[in-house]
Amino acid sequence: MGRMSEESEPAGELPEYAERVLEVAELIPAGRVMTYGDVAEWLEQGGPRQVGRVMALYGGAVPWWRVVRADGALLPGHEQRALGHYREESTPLRDASRASGGHLPRLDMKRARWDGRARTEAHN
Known part of the structure; x- marks a missing residue:
């Protein structure tokens, strides 16, 4: 499963990249989705695996169901x-x-x- 025990973030504090991924997840309108790769591209940082890891570790507090696999398959186990x-x-x-x-x-x-x-045009 990886070496999650080596994470150096203080308890309760998210890594900066994770915060950015979660912010994007919260921007996605109801009824719409972005792929893991779309989120990474939108942030111009990381890739689908990094976004997927953030969502797996920290995504429970945001609309996680709106960040999906590119093939449209539902998240296994959920x-x-x-x-x-x-x-x-x-x-x-x-x-x-x-x-x-x-x-x-x-x-x-x-x-x-x-x-x-x-969403981004409305805020510019």
Whole structure:
């Protein structure tokens, strides 16, 4: 699982990169998603794995279900919780019958993906 015990951050204090990732997660509008890679690109720092690690360690306090895999698959182990959020927020989903043998729907990435522009333009 890695050497998480070597983290040097004081208890209760987030690393600066983690704070930035979580801030982006909070900007994503209800019903929309960004991929791990989208978040890294938006921050111009790190990559999908780094964003995924931040979300795994610290994402529980933000709308974690809005930061997703690029293929639209639901987060393993959290599928039902995420699906509840997606349905509540009317996030576009692809029919499960069209997914390759899966029982759960996937996100419709063409319709659900958010590029961050609308929010950032409103603040400029």
